[in-house]
Amino acid sequence: MLRRWRQEDLDLYAEMCADPEVMRWIGDGRVRMREECADAISALERAWDTRGFGLFATELQASGRFVGFVGLSVPDFLPEILPAVEIGWRLAADQWGKGLATEGARAALDFGFGHVGLTRILSIHQVGNGASGRIMEKLGMRFERETVDPSCGRPVRVWEITRSDWERREPSISR
Ligand SMILES: CC(C)(COP(=O)(O)OP(=O)(O)OC[C@H]1O[C@@H](n2cnc3c(N)ncnc32)[C@H](O)[C@@H]1OP(=O)(O)O)[C@@H](O)C(=O)NCCC(=O)NCCS
Numbered sequence: 001m002l003r004r005w006r007q008e009d010l011d012l013y014a015e016m017c018a019d020p021e022v023m024r025w026i027g028d029g030r031v032r033m034r035e036e037c038a039d040a041i042s043a044l045e046r047a048w049d050t051r052g053f054g055l056f057a058t059e060l061q062a063s064g065r066f067v068g069f070v071g072l073s074v075p076d077f078l079p080e081i082l083p084a085v086e087i088g089w090r091l092a093a094d095q096w097g098k099g100l101a102t103e104g105a106r107a108a109l110d111f112g113f114g115h116v117g118l119t120r121i122l123s124i125h126q127v128g129n130g131a132s133g134r135i136m137e138k139l140g141m142r143f144e145r146e147t148v149d150p151s152c153g154r155p156v157r158v159w160e161i162t163r164s165d166w167e168r169r170e171p172s173i174s175r
Helices: 007-017 034-051 100-116 130-138 163-167
Strands: 055-059 066-073 086-091 120-126 142-148 155-162
Touching: 007 034, 007 066, 007 086, 055 100, 066 100, 086 100, 100 120, 100 130, 100 163, 120 130, 130 155, 155 163
Parallel strands: 086 120
Antiparallel strands: 055 066, 066 086, 120 155, 142 155
């Protein structure tokens, strides 16, 4: 289930962002403090209000448990590709390997192309983050470039998909 953020998400979000495995391939890989997570949730909600899209808080339908985020953002950390909208994901480690990120990302692409009216969506992963690269392939995205994230000096790969690619995707990609 993809939804807007609530203050009650903070405990589980902060727990997730304090896990070095979860943060390994994000920026310089450092874990985040609870206060930073609280500020991040406020910033994510402000982004939703001003842009009309954002990162969705993500929960399991069966239990209603918050498990992370999937959704759309502006990749300000990589000025060379701007203007752009990227799709991204971050889930609690005990939820990995069940296809949740791919399921959520497909819904977020439908939202971005169908509801927001975007014509192109990028996605960026650090070299070494094989799971994220695999999700981009499964979504039917195309490799666009490899470059360096200037904020941390790590190499990153940029992938892209256009609205017409998404509308013409193989039936297997929409399942
Ligand atoms: C990346 C992340 C969201 C993936 O979530 P998930 O729900 O496990 O992803 P899915 O199950 O939908 O798909 C993962 C795919 O990658 C594959 N995979 C997993 N680890 C891999 C690796 N090291 N190398 C290559 N492929 C890998 C899986 O087998 C699966 O592919 P398959 O369906 O063909 O078998 C999760 O690992 C995460 O939150 N990581 C930490 C945060 C992060 O790195 N975010 C992304 C920043 S770009």
